[in-house]
Amino acid sequence: MLIKLISCAPDFETTIKRRTRLLQGLAVLGVIGLVCYATLVPNSSLPDFVQGLYAGVSCGLIIASAIGLARVAWLKKHPEAWKKAAIQNNDEREWAVSSKALQTAALATFFLSVAAMLIVAPFSLAAFWALWGEMICFALILLIAAQVYARIL
Amino acid sequence: MNNRISELRKARQMTQQELADALMVTRQTVISLENGRYNASLLLAHKIAVYFGLTIEEIFLFEEETTCSSN
Incomplete structure:
Protein backbone atom coordinates (compact mmCIF):
# COMPACT_ATOMS: atom_id res chain seq x y z
CA MET A 1 0.00 0.00 0.00
CA LEU A 2 2.86 2.36 0.85
CA ILE A 3 4.58 1.58 -2.46
CA LYS A 4 1.27 2.26 -4.21
CA LEU A 5 0.91 5.62 -2.46
CA ILE A 6 4.50 6.64 -3.16
CA SER A 7 4.54 5.60 -6.82
CA CYS A 8 1.17 7.08 -7.79
CA ALA A 9 0.87 8.89 -11.14
CA PRO A 10 -2.04 10.00 -13.34
CA ASP A 11 -1.50 7.10 -15.75
CA PHE A 12 -0.73 3.49 -14.93
CA GLU A 13 2.27 3.31 -17.31
CA THR A 14 4.09 6.03 -15.32
CA THR A 15 3.01 4.43 -12.05
CA ILE A 16 4.59 1.14 -13.13
CA LYS A 17 7.80 2.92 -14.19
CA ARG A 18 8.00 4.70 -10.82
CA ARG A 19 7.19 1.48 -8.98
CA THR A 20 9.91 -0.37 -10.87
CA ARG A 21 12.48 2.29 -9.98
CA LEU A 22 11.35 2.22 -6.35
CA LEU A 23 11.64 -1.58 -6.21
CA GLN A 24 15.08 -1.44 -7.85
CA GLY A 25 16.10 1.15 -5.23
CA LEU A 26 14.89 -1.15 -2.45
CA ALA A 27 16.87 -4.03 -3.97
CA VAL A 28 20.01 -1.84 -4.03
CA LEU A 29 19.41 -0.95 -0.37
CA GLY A 30 19.14 -4.65 0.40
CA VAL A 31 22.41 -5.38 -1.40
CA ILE A 32 24.13 -2.52 0.48
CA GLY A 33 22.79 -3.99 3.73
CA LEU A 34 24.15 -7.42 2.84
CA VAL A 35 27.55 -5.95 1.89
CA CYS A 36 27.65 -4.15 5.25
CA TYR A 37 26.64 -7.38 6.96
CA ALA A 38 29.43 -9.30 5.21
CA THR A 39 32.21 -6.72 5.55
CA LEU A 40 31.60 -4.30 8.45
CA VAL A 41 29.40 -6.20 10.88
CA PRO A 42 31.74 -9.17 11.65
CA ASN A 43 34.47 -6.75 12.88
CA SER A 44 32.05 -4.73 15.01
CA SER A 45 30.96 -5.27 18.58
CA LEU A 46 27.26 -5.32 17.68
CA PRO A 47 25.09 -7.77 19.62
CA ASP A 48 23.97 -10.93 17.80
CA PHE A 49 20.38 -9.76 17.32
CA VAL A 50 21.50 -6.53 15.62
CA GLN A 51 23.78 -8.54 13.31
CA GLY A 52 20.82 -10.78 12.54
CA LEU A 53 18.69 -7.71 11.92
CA TYR A 54 21.15 -6.54 9.22
CA ALA A 55 20.93 -9.87 7.41
CA GLY A 56 17.16 -10.22 7.91
CA VAL A 57 16.20 -6.72 6.78
CA SER A 58 18.59 -6.88 3.80
CA CYS A 59 17.29 -10.27 2.63
CA GLY A 60 13.71 -9.09 3.24
CA LEU A 61 14.24 -6.03 1.05
CA ILE A 62 15.81 -8.09 -1.75
CA ILE A 63 13.07 -10.75 -1.66
CA ALA A 64 10.25 -8.17 -1.49
CA SER A 65 11.66 -6.18 -4.42
CA ALA A 66 12.26 -9.36 -6.42
CA ILE A 67 8.61 -10.37 -5.91
CA GLY A 68 7.45 -6.86 -6.85
CA LEU A 69 9.60 -6.77 -9.98
CA ALA A 70 8.44 -10.26 -10.99
CA ARG A 71 4.82 -9.09 -10.66
CA VAL A 72 5.52 -6.04 -12.82
CA ALA A 73 7.14 -8.27 -15.48
CA TRP A 74 4.15 -10.64 -15.34
CA LEU A 75 1.69 -7.74 -15.70
CA LYS A 76 3.51 -6.50 -18.80
CA LYS A 77 3.03 -9.88 -20.46
CA HIS A 78 -0.68 -10.21 -19.56
CA PRO A 79 -2.79 -7.36 -21.02
CA GLU A 80 -5.99 -8.45 -19.27
CA ALA A 81 -4.29 -8.48 -15.87
CA TRP A 82 -2.62 -5.17 -16.74
CA LYS A 83 -6.02 -3.59 -17.49
CA LYS A 84 -7.45 -4.94 -14.24
CA ALA A 85 -4.46 -3.69 -12.25
CA ALA A 86 -4.73 -0.28 -13.95
CA ILE A 87 -8.41 0.01 -12.99
CA GLN A 88 -7.64 -1.04 -9.42
CA ASN A 89 -4.73 1.39 -9.25
CA ASN A 90 -6.74 4.38 -10.52
CA ASP A 91 -9.96 3.56 -8.71
CA MET B 1 -26.49 11.37 -0.53
CA ASN B 2 -28.78 8.99 -2.39
CA ASN B 3 -28.41 8.07 -6.02
CA ARG B 4 -30.23 6.23 -8.79
CA ILE B 5 -27.28 4.23 -10.08
CA SER B 6 -28.75 0.85 -9.15
CA GLU B 7 -32.12 1.72 -10.70
CA LEU B 8 -30.52 3.01 -13.93
CA ARG B 9 -28.19 0.02 -14.16
CA LYS B 10 -31.05 -2.45 -13.71
CA ALA B 11 -33.13 -0.59 -16.28
CA ARG B 12 -30.32 -1.21 -18.76
CA GLN B 13 -30.06 -4.84 -17.64
CA MET B 14 -26.41 -4.49 -16.77
CA THR B 15 -24.41 -6.27 -14.12
CA GLN B 16 -22.35 -4.35 -11.60
CA GLN B 17 -19.19 -5.69 -13.25
CA GLU B 18 -20.29 -4.40 -16.66
CA LEU B 19 -21.00 -0.96 -15.25
CA ALA B 20 -17.66 -1.01 -13.40
CA ASP B 21 -15.83 -1.89 -16.63
CA ALA B 22 -17.62 0.87 -18.50
CA LEU B 23 -16.72 3.45 -15.84
CA MET B 24 -13.18 2.07 -15.40
CA VAL B 25 -13.67 1.50 -11.68
CA THR B 26 -13.73 -1.65 -9.58
CA ARG B 27 -16.94 -3.60 -8.99
CA GLN B 28 -16.56 -2.84 -5.27
CA THR B 29 -16.80 0.87 -6.06
CA VAL B 30 -20.06 0.35 -7.94
CA ILE B 31 -21.43 -1.67 -5.00
CA SER B 32 -20.42 1.03 -2.52
CA LEU B 33 -21.92 3.76 -4.71
CA GLU B 34 -25.20 1.89 -5.04
CA ASN B 35 -25.37 1.25 -1.30
CA GLY B 36 -24.65 4.90 -0.60
CA ARG B 37 -21.60 3.99 1.47
CA TYR B 38 -19.28 5.94 -0.81
CA ASN B 39 -19.90 9.33 -2.42
CA ALA B 40 -18.47 9.68 -5.91
CA SER B 41 -16.06 12.51 -6.68
CA LEU B 42 -17.24 15.19 -9.08
CA LEU B 43 -15.16 13.55 -11.80
CA LEU B 44 -16.72 10.11 -11.32
CA ALA B 45 -20.20 11.62 -10.91
CA HIS B 46 -19.70 13.37 -14.26
CA LYS B 47 -18.48 10.13 -15.84
CA ILE B 48 -21.57 8.30 -14.56
CA ALA B 49 -23.88 11.06 -15.77
CA VAL B 50 -22.29 11.03 -19.23
CA TYR B 51 -22.54 7.24 -19.36
CA PHE B 52 -26.26 7.23 -18.57
CA GLY B 53 -26.91 10.31 -20.69
CA LEU B 54 -28.37 12.26 -17.79
CA THR B 55 -27.32 15.21 -15.66
CA ILE B 56 -25.57 14.75 -12.32
CA GLU B 57 -28.62 16.12 -10.49
CA GLU B 58 -30.83 13.52 -12.15
CA ILE B 59 -28.66 10.69 -10.79
CA PHE B 60 -27.39 12.02 -7.48
CA LEU B 61 -30.03 13.23 -5.10
CA PHE B 62 -28.47 15.88 -2.94
CA GLU B 63 -29.78 16.44 0.53
CA GLU B 64 -28.98 19.21 2.95
CA GLU B 65 -26.59 17.63 5.42
CA THR B 66 -26.14 18.92 8.95
CA THR B 67 -22.45 19.26 9.67
CA CYS B 68 -20.45 21.31 12.15
CA SER B 69 -19.46 23.80 9.44
CA SER B 70 -22.96 24.25 8.03
CA ASN B 71 -24.65 25.16 11.31
Whole structure:
Protein backbone atom coordinates (compact mmCIF):
# COMPACT_ATOMS: atom_id res chain seq x y z
CA MET A 1 0.00 0.00 0.00
CA LEU A 2 2.86 2.36 0.85
CA ILE A 3 4.58 1.58 -2.46
CA LYS A 4 1.27 2.26 -4.21
CA LEU A 5 0.91 5.62 -2.46
CA ILE A 6 4.50 6.64 -3.16
CA SER A 7 4.54 5.60 -6.82
CA CYS A 8 1.17 7.08 -7.79
CA ALA A 9 0.87 8.89 -11.14
CA PRO A 10 -2.04 10.00 -13.34
CA ASP A 11 -1.50 7.10 -15.75
CA PHE A 12 -0.73 3.49 -14.93
CA GLU A 13 2.27 3.31 -17.31
CA THR A 14 4.09 6.03 -15.32
CA THR A 15 3.01 4.43 -12.05
CA ILE A 16 4.59 1.14 -13.13
CA LYS A 17 7.80 2.92 -14.19
CA ARG A 18 8.00 4.70 -10.82
CA ARG A 19 7.19 1.48 -8.98
CA THR A 20 9.91 -0.37 -10.87
CA ARG A 21 12.48 2.29 -9.98
CA LEU A 22 11.35 2.22 -6.35
CA LEU A 23 11.64 -1.58 -6.21
CA GLN A 24 15.08 -1.44 -7.85
CA GLY A 25 16.10 1.15 -5.23
CA LEU A 26 14.89 -1.15 -2.45
CA ALA A 27 16.87 -4.03 -3.97
CA VAL A 28 20.01 -1.84 -4.03
CA LEU A 29 19.41 -0.95 -0.37
CA GLY A 30 19.14 -4.65 0.40
CA VAL A 31 22.41 -5.38 -1.40
CA ILE A 32 24.13 -2.52 0.48
CA GLY A 33 22.79 -3.99 3.73
CA LEU A 34 24.15 -7.42 2.84
CA VAL A 35 27.55 -5.95 1.89
CA CYS A 36 27.65 -4.15 5.25
CA TYR A 37 26.64 -7.38 6.96
CA ALA A 38 29.43 -9.30 5.21
CA THR A 39 32.21 -6.72 5.55
CA LEU A 40 31.60 -4.30 8.45
CA VAL A 41 29.40 -6.20 10.88
CA PRO A 42 31.74 -9.17 11.65
CA ASN A 43 34.47 -6.75 12.88
CA SER A 44 32.05 -4.73 15.01
CA SER A 45 30.96 -5.27 18.58
CA LEU A 46 27.26 -5.32 17.68
CA PRO A 47 25.09 -7.77 19.62
CA ASP A 48 23.97 -10.93 17.80
CA PHE A 49 20.38 -9.76 17.32
CA VAL A 50 21.50 -6.53 15.62
CA GLN A 51 23.78 -8.54 13.31
CA GLY A 52 20.82 -10.78 12.54
CA LEU A 53 18.69 -7.71 11.92
CA TYR A 54 21.15 -6.54 9.22
CA ALA A 55 20.93 -9.87 7.41
CA GLY A 56 17.16 -10.22 7.91
CA VAL A 57 16.20 -6.72 6.78
CA SER A 58 18.59 -6.88 3.80
CA CYS A 59 17.29 -10.27 2.63
CA GLY A 60 13.71 -9.09 3.24
CA LEU A 61 14.24 -6.03 1.05
CA ILE A 62 15.81 -8.09 -1.75
CA ILE A 63 13.07 -10.75 -1.66
CA ALA A 64 10.25 -8.17 -1.49
CA SER A 65 11.66 -6.18 -4.42
CA ALA A 66 12.26 -9.36 -6.42
CA ILE A 67 8.61 -10.37 -5.91
CA GLY A 68 7.45 -6.86 -6.85
CA LEU A 69 9.60 -6.77 -9.98
CA ALA A 70 8.44 -10.26 -10.99
CA ARG A 71 4.82 -9.09 -10.66
CA VAL A 72 5.52 -6.04 -12.82
CA ALA A 73 7.14 -8.27 -15.48
CA TRP A 74 4.15 -10.64 -15.34
CA LEU A 75 1.69 -7.74 -15.70
CA LYS A 76 3.51 -6.50 -18.80
CA LYS A 77 3.03 -9.88 -20.46
CA HIS A 78 -0.68 -10.21 -19.56
CA PRO A 79 -2.79 -7.36 -21.02
CA GLU A 80 -5.99 -8.45 -19.27
CA ALA A 81 -4.29 -8.48 -15.87
CA TRP A 82 -2.62 -5.17 -16.74
CA LYS A 83 -6.02 -3.59 -17.49
CA LYS A 84 -7.45 -4.94 -14.24
CA ALA A 85 -4.46 -3.69 -12.25
CA ALA A 86 -4.73 -0.28 -13.95
CA ILE A 87 -8.41 0.01 -12.99
CA GLN A 88 -7.64 -1.04 -9.42
CA ASN A 89 -4.73 1.39 -9.25
CA ASN A 90 -6.74 4.38 -10.52
CA ASP A 91 -9.96 3.56 -8.71
CA GLU A 92 -10.89 6.55 -6.57
CA ARG A 93 -12.51 4.47 -3.83
CA GLU A 94 -9.32 2.41 -3.51
CA TRP A 95 -7.42 5.68 -3.06
CA ALA A 96 -9.90 6.86 -0.46
CA VAL A 97 -9.48 3.56 1.41
CA SER A 98 -5.65 3.78 1.29
CA SER A 99 -5.77 7.39 2.36
CA LYS A 100 -8.06 6.68 5.32
CA ALA A 101 -5.94 3.69 6.33
CA LEU A 102 -2.79 5.83 6.23
CA GLN A 103 -4.46 8.55 8.33
CA THR A 104 -5.55 5.97 10.90
CA ALA A 105 -2.10 4.36 10.99
CA ALA A 106 -0.41 7.74 11.40
CA LEU A 107 -2.72 8.79 14.22
CA ALA A 108 -2.42 5.43 15.97
CA THR A 109 1.38 5.55 15.65
CA PHE A 110 1.45 9.04 17.12
CA PHE A 111 -0.68 8.19 20.15
CA LEU A 112 1.07 4.85 20.68
CA SER A 113 4.39 6.74 20.61
CA VAL A 114 3.11 9.04 23.36
CA ALA A 115 2.12 6.02 25.43
CA ALA A 116 5.41 4.24 24.71
CA MET A 117 7.36 7.38 25.64
CA LEU A 118 5.70 7.55 29.05
CA ILE A 119 6.23 3.83 29.63
CA VAL A 120 9.91 3.60 28.60
CA ALA A 121 11.07 6.85 30.23
CA PRO A 122 11.93 5.22 33.60
CA PHE A 123 13.85 2.37 31.89
CA SER A 124 15.72 3.97 28.99
CA LEU A 125 16.39 7.64 28.40
CA ALA A 126 17.75 6.85 24.91
CA ALA A 127 14.44 5.25 23.91
CA PHE A 128 12.57 8.17 25.49
CA TRP A 129 14.49 10.73 23.41
CA ALA A 130 14.18 8.60 20.26
CA LEU A 131 10.39 8.55 20.66
CA TRP A 132 10.38 12.24 21.51
CA GLY A 133 12.33 12.96 18.31
CA GLU A 134 9.93 10.83 16.30
CA MET A 135 6.96 12.79 17.65
CA ILE A 136 8.63 16.13 16.94
CA CYS A 137 9.37 14.94 13.37
CA PHE A 138 5.75 13.83 12.98
CA ALA A 139 4.44 17.20 14.16
CA LEU A 140 6.89 19.13 11.94
CA ILE A 141 6.07 17.06 8.84
CA LEU A 142 2.36 17.53 9.57
CA LEU A 143 2.75 21.31 9.83
CA ILE A 144 4.91 21.58 6.69
CA ALA A 145 2.61 19.28 4.69
CA ALA A 146 -0.43 21.32 5.80
CA GLN A 147 1.29 24.53 4.63
CA VAL A 148 2.29 22.98 1.29
CA TYR A 149 -1.16 21.50 0.61
CA ALA A 150 -2.85 24.76 1.66
CA ARG A 151 -0.97 26.42 -1.23
CA ILE A 152 -1.47 23.62 -3.75
CA LEU A 153 -5.15 22.84 -3.15
CA MET B 1 -26.49 11.37 -0.53
CA ASN B 2 -28.78 8.99 -2.39
CA ASN B 3 -28.41 8.07 -6.02
CA ARG B 4 -30.23 6.23 -8.79
CA ILE B 5 -27.28 4.23 -10.08
CA SER B 6 -28.75 0.85 -9.15
CA GLU B 7 -32.12 1.72 -10.70
CA LEU B 8 -30.52 3.01 -13.93
CA ARG B 9 -28.19 0.02 -14.16
CA LYS B 10 -31.05 -2.45 -13.71
CA ALA B 11 -33.13 -0.59 -16.28
CA ARG B 12 -30.32 -1.21 -18.76
CA GLN B 13 -30.06 -4.84 -17.64
CA MET B 14 -26.41 -4.49 -16.77
CA THR B 15 -24.41 -6.27 -14.12
CA GLN B 16 -22.35 -4.35 -11.60
CA GLN B 17 -19.19 -5.69 -13.25
CA GLU B 18 -20.29 -4.40 -16.66
CA LEU B 19 -21.00 -0.96 -15.25
CA ALA B 20 -17.66 -1.01 -13.40
CA ASP B 21 -15.83 -1.89 -16.63
CA ALA B 22 -17.62 0.87 -18.50
CA LEU B 23 -16.72 3.45 -15.84
CA MET B 24 -13.18 2.07 -15.40
CA VAL B 25 -13.67 1.50 -11.68
CA THR B 26 -13.73 -1.65 -9.58
CA ARG B 27 -16.94 -3.60 -8.99
CA GLN B 28 -16.56 -2.84 -5.27
CA THR B 29 -16.80 0.87 -6.06
CA VAL B 30 -20.06 0.35 -7.94
CA ILE B 31 -21.43 -1.67 -5.00
CA SER B 32 -20.42 1.03 -2.52
CA LEU B 33 -21.92 3.76 -4.71
CA GLU B 34 -25.20 1.89 -5.04
CA ASN B 35 -25.37 1.25 -1.30
CA GLY B 36 -24.65 4.90 -0.60
CA ARG B 37 -21.60 3.99 1.47
CA TYR B 38 -19.28 5.94 -0.81
CA ASN B 39 -19.90 9.33 -2.42
CA ALA B 40 -18.47 9.68 -5.91
CA SER B 41 -16.06 12.51 -6.68
CA LEU B 42 -17.24 15.19 -9.08
CA LEU B 43 -15.16 13.55 -11.80
CA LEU B 44 -16.72 10.11 -11.32
CA ALA B 45 -20.20 11.62 -10.91
CA HIS B 46 -19.70 13.37 -14.26
CA LYS B 47 -18.48 10.13 -15.84
CA ILE B 48 -21.57 8.30 -14.56
CA ALA B 49 -23.88 11.06 -15.77
CA VAL B 50 -22.29 11.03 -19.23
CA TYR B 51 -22.54 7.24 -19.36
CA PHE B 52 -26.26 7.23 -18.57
CA GLY B 53 -26.91 10.31 -20.69
CA LEU B 54 -28.37 12.26 -17.79
CA THR B 55 -27.32 15.21 -15.66
CA ILE B 56 -25.57 14.75 -12.32
CA GLU B 57 -28.62 16.12 -10.49
CA GLU B 58 -30.83 13.52 -12.15
CA ILE B 59 -28.66 10.69 -10.79
CA PHE B 60 -27.39 12.02 -7.48
CA LEU B 61 -30.03 13.23 -5.10
CA PHE B 62 -28.47 15.88 -2.94
CA GLU B 63 -29.78 16.44 0.53
CA GLU B 64 -28.98 19.21 2.95
CA GLU B 65 -26.59 17.63 5.42
CA THR B 66 -26.14 18.92 8.95
CA THR B 67 -22.45 19.26 9.67
CA CYS B 68 -20.45 21.31 12.15
CA SER B 69 -19.46 23.80 9.44
CA SER B 70 -22.96 24.25 8.03
CA ASN B 71 -24.65 25.16 11.31
